[in-house]
Amino acid sequence: MDTKADFFRHSDLKAAKSDYQAAAPGKMKPKTNFVDVRTFWHLYRSFDRMWIFFILAFQAMVIVAWSPSGSLAALFDEDVFRSVLSIFITSAFLNLLQATLDIILSWKAWKSLKFSQILWYLLKFAAAAVWAVVLPIGYSSSVQNPIGLVKFFSSWARDWRNLSFYNYVVALYLMPNLLAAIMFLLPPLRRHMELSNWRIITLLMWWAQPKLYVGIGMHEDIISLLKYTLFWSMLIVSKLAFSYYVEEVYRIRLPGHPGDIGEGKSENxxxxxxxxxGEALQTIDMNQDNYFEEAFKMRNVLKEFLDHQHGHRKPTILGLREHIFTGSVSSLAWFMSNQENSFVTIGQRVLANTLRVRFHYRHPDIFDRIFHITRGGISKASKVINLSEDIFAGFNSTLRGGFIKHHEYIQVGKGRDVGMNQISLFEAKVANGNGEQTLSRDVYRLGRRFDFFRMLSFYFTTVGFYFSSMMTVLTVYIFLYGRVYMVMSGIEREILANPSIHQSKALEEALATQSVVQLGLLLVLPMVMEIGLEKGFRTALGNFIIMQLQLASVFFTFQLGTKAHYYGKTILHGGSKYRATGRRFVVFHAKFAENYRMYSRSHFVKGLELFILLIVYEVYGESYRSSNLYLFITFSMWFLVASWLFAPFVFNPSGFDWQKIVDDWTDWKKWMGNRGGVGISPYRSWESWWDEEQEHIKYTDFRGRVLEIILAFRFFIYQYGIFYHLDIAHHSKSLLVYGLSWLVMLITLVLLKMVSTGRQRLGTDFQLMFRILNALLFLGFMSVMTVLFVVCGLTISDLFATILAFIPTGWAFLLIGQACRPLLEGVKLWESIKELARAYECIMGLIIFTPIAVLSWFPFLLEFQTRLLFNQAFSRGLQISMILAGKKEKAA
Structure with a gap:
């Protein structure tokens, strides 16, 4: 007995440091076969047999599933079986990974390990490394005409090119596993071997695992072993069979390069x-809802596939009507509901029966599945060009000899968009889709192969409608630009001097009829006809009057601009994309910045351009002044301008609520002032949004850039014409007068360059100095302009006219600069263009925002808007909620 041991030492006595080895501070004492290394690799190290099994099973299933036949019988094919044998190579590398982890994760404990344990780790790693080399060499020797990595290993095999060599290697590799399987099935034998002292048995057990003092004899009896073995065998077989026959039953070949996935909806x-x-397939959208009573009619619908039409032809698509159930949410929802009802009923009826150009217009059409699955499916999925994937299914069916019918005795419910922004996004998506259809080979083939009259039906009911909408808008542009040119050039004065101009009543009346078209009244006609057929013409007339009182003409005129803009933009530059509308129940207030982002380029810019054209024509024009038709001709254009500028705010819930107006202005200023850059959303910064709006220019071709520049030259008409009508010209056509206007523009660009440079260098750290610099530059610019006007003897009206000349000219610089962006970035002028654009955006936003802010001072307008947008019950609910909210605020 050692009386000096710690056991006999009193606790009050301190042990001398020399009596025992104290652990160094901050270090852990090593433990045998255990080190506290926090890593997820312990999951693999502890359960390596499970992971190896799952990985090898997955590899084998993938190989069999992607074989030519794809069935389990492919295992009997020599090539497939040889490929499956590659799982042993994977097993060798996984075992090498396990041996490597054993060394790495126990490295700190090697000081306390015995030599036999260290030798075990090293020999295990060496054996795993040998198998990781031998098995690939053996496998490569069995492959005929090897390539790639297999060819590299096959060069090592040399004379071992024998089909059976790899089999011998695998058999030798599996011998320890076979021994382990035998011992697994005989637990008493395993227990006896673990407790045996025979040298050979001890060596085998030492190789199987390092010598342990725990975990010995952990083997159940044979009955328990059979129970849980049977349970897991059945579970694993079921799991693997389910996995195999479900992720690889079908192999889906996507169009094009594997990385170029098509449109999401059509791919799905x-x-x-x-x-x-089955033989029939009905397509249903997520915003659709079937009715129970309609299910009883499905038998009758399916029988339509058996009816022969036009000789031996059977229907390949059965078109069904839709019931729009969101019409009572708001006035916009009612407009869309009536428009959609006319389209899915009387419109589809005429397309199918009379015009014979009924295609697949959205859902819930029923397809002949056998016909379409052998002819390319029910949707075209190519990126961009097949944005409107639905109608391409109808194109495909017609081009391949299909026959399409339409029936209305069965219907499916459908929820349409109910908010202004949602509707505009949907109209933009459809307009983009029609622009891409115009460029598609399907439309080309149909237009060429139809007879003349069926071709007319096809044109005017598809892309022709959107082209006509664009031409309607272009007609307004051409008319106003033509009149302004006539006024500025003096041609109008000469025409008025001709006595025969007073006898052109027929021409004046023809021009006046365009008012009806531009007000969008023709778009309401199909609705009136449909409501009259279903509910009576008295109800139809009443609904028509109510819709006009609820500003339906404003809404449809606004959507006319949406169709024209996105259709023309797609034709010129492409860049169409899917626009998710959400199809949700929308009654919330959209902020001013959100409306500006959505409608700036499609409506606001064009509306302001037409507004300036009308003002210039009003100031300088003299024709039709004595005619009664002058009011009708200009009224339609003023109505179009007002609709494009203010419709998003008229149909915006709580659009004239003063508190929301204040919040909108704060949000607008923040959005305009935020810097852009990588990772900054367009919803947070004007610069990011501005860059996003120019993406179609970045990816367009040279022709598109040239067209943008040519179209921008129309703004120089203002500058040229107005400057030669100022007092400074004195009826002179000298280039010096025109050059003076360009001098002013040059000074403006130089000042903008100074502002952009100051923003980069002083805007972040020296805000006060940056604002002082801006103020000085502005005062200097105003001083120069004042001196020019005083020297030239110009009046206030001349100043107003000069502003009208400079605003369009600056916008032309912006458009040309965007088209020539790479060149301007090279000469360091792009930041000046950006500052010019920021100034224009601020001015446009202020011009649009000011009337809304003024109108929000009158409380009765908010109540009128609520009654205008929503039904009576909903309006009453909103008013009650406002009253309750006011009481809560007072109580607080």
Missing amino acids: QNHAIIFTR
């Missing part, structure tokens, strides 16, 4: 069709 449809059964 083509992917889902392989999981369907």
